[in-house]
Amino acid sequence: MTTGDPTTTQTETNPLRVRRGVPETFYDLTLDELTGRIDELGHPAYRAKQLYHWAYHQLASTYDDMTVLPKNLRGELANHLPLTHLQPVTEQESDDGETLKLLFQTHDGNHIETVLMFYPDRVTVCVSCQIGCAVGCSFCATGMMGLTRNLSAGEMVGQVVAAARRARDFDRQLTNIVMMGMGEPFQNYESTMKMARIINDPEGMKFGARRITVSTSGLVPFIDRLAEDPIQVKLAISLHAPNNHLRDTLVPLNRRWKVEELVDACRRYVDRTGRRISFEYCLIKGVNDSDETARELARLLKGLLCHVNVIPLNPTPAEPSYERPSEARIQRFAQVVNDSGIPTSVRYSRGVDIAAACGQLRVEHESASAN
Numbered sequence: 001m002t003t004g005d006p007t008t009t010q011t012e013t014n015p016l017r018v019r020r021g022v023p024e025t026f027y028d029l030t031l032d033e034l035t036g037r038i039d040e041l042g043h044p045a046y047r048a049k050q051l052y053h054w055a056y057h058q059l060a061s062t063y064d065d066m067t068v069l070p071k072n073l074r075g076e077l078a079n080h081l082p083l084t085h086l087q088p089v090t091e092q093e094s095d096d097g098e099t100l101k102l103l104f105q106t107h108d109g110n111h112i113e114t115v116l117m118f119y120p121d122r123v124t125v126c127v128s129c130q131i132g133c134a135v136g137c138s139f140c141a142t143g144m145m146g147l148t149r150n151l152s153a154g155e156m157v158g159q160v161v162a163a164a165r166r167a168r169d170f171d172r173q174l175t176n177i178v179m180m181g182m183g184e185p186f187q188n189y190e191s192t193m194k195m196a197r198i199i200n201d202p203e204g205m206k207f208g209a210r211r212i213t214v215s216t217s218g219l220v221p222f223i224d225r226l227a228e229d230p231i232q233v234k235l236a237i238s239l240h241a242p243n244n245h246l247r248d249t250l251v252p253l254n255r256r257w258k259v260e261e262l263v264d265a266c267r268r269y270v271d272r273t274g275r276r277i278s279f280e281y282c283l284i285k286g287v288n289d290s291d292e293t294a295r296e297l298a299r300l301l302k303g304l305l306c307h308v309n310v311i312p313l314n315p316t317p318a319e320p321s322y323e324r325p326s327e328a329r330i331q332r333f334a335q336v337v338n339d340s341g342i343p344t345s346v347r348y349s350r351g352v353d354i355a356a357a358c359g360q361l362r363v364e365h366e367s368a369s370a371n
């Protein structure tokens with residue numbers, strides 16, 4: 001049997017549907033889609049809402065935990081629609097216990113990373129949207145890998161749910177999601193936004209869209225598209241340099257969309273949405289950390305509703321010559337941008353001791369497996 005959706009296949013011998021090469025799971029479905037699936041199985045529509053509640057509110061990890069549902073429905077779903085295919089592989093905790101890095105294996109044997117960060121006032125999960133990344137930023141371990149494939153919405157939702165469960169183990173509640181793990185979210189726009197819609201659903205996790213931040217290295221057409229999207233997630237731009245000469249070397253995508261085009265798109269986005277943009281700025285010793293570069297950055301962003309996050313480099317194997325600036329230089333850079341009228345803070349990437357720079361845990365795990 002083949003379904004009407006040309007991107008989805010299902011055979012008589014295999015009841016699992018496959019979408020763009022990834023077997024479909026419960027976490028891939030919006031509530032409307034799930035209601036349709038429940039109807040196909042001959043069960044009343046209200047069961048879909050019960051399932052959403054148990055999966056996303058109670059954070060049940062198996063259908064058997066959803067004891068309010070009839071046993072035959074639980075059995076049918078386990079056969080036709082697994083909750084997830086993600087398998088936990090390993091977990092690392094930072095020395096201070098405030099960062100957990102989770103590594104999962106996908107159905108096709110790849111590995112993806114999710115980082116859970118505990119702060120006094122919030123709990124943030126950093127989610128991956130691709131296996132590897134095609135953008136190839138020169139300071140990034142993930143960029144070294146190239147792109148294997150996009151993750152499905154369900155594979156992203158699965159990371160969020162797993163992180164919410166781990167937060168609950170510590171009597172904490174997940175409060176923020178940042179799409180800043182492996183991959184470029186705007187090269188996987190549909191699935192990323194579907195993930196946001198699923199976890200935003202009031203029958204499920206009810207996760208506020210404004211607490212989800214999508215980060216891009218600068219795919220200009222998708223900034224305009226996001227401005228029109230009904231789901232109002234926050235936007236972060238991985239800028240890292242205020243001019244084309246420097247940004248071409250750090251973020252190769254800049255050769256396609258120049259700094260001026262990128263900032264123009266940001267101005268259109270703010271005009272259209274009224275939402276503030278965060279600019280991420282990875283600070284690298286002797287590369288983009290001078291006072292003059294700080295002033296140039298402030299001039300570039302002048303008049304834009306925005307905030308700059310200066311992130312001192314986490315050295316990675318991607319470019320051994322790149323180093324973290326001294327603490328004095330980090331503070332000075334942030335001060336110059338701030339004094340020039342752009343609100344700026346320094347954000348230290350979490351879990352340096354557990355390889356929390358994006359892509360590093362996967363790199364370490366795969367090297368260890370190969371030895």
Ligand code: SF4
Nearest residue numbers: 133136137140143183
């Ligand atoms: S920094 Fe982000 S966009 Fe750049 S290569 Fe790494 S994962 Fe891709």
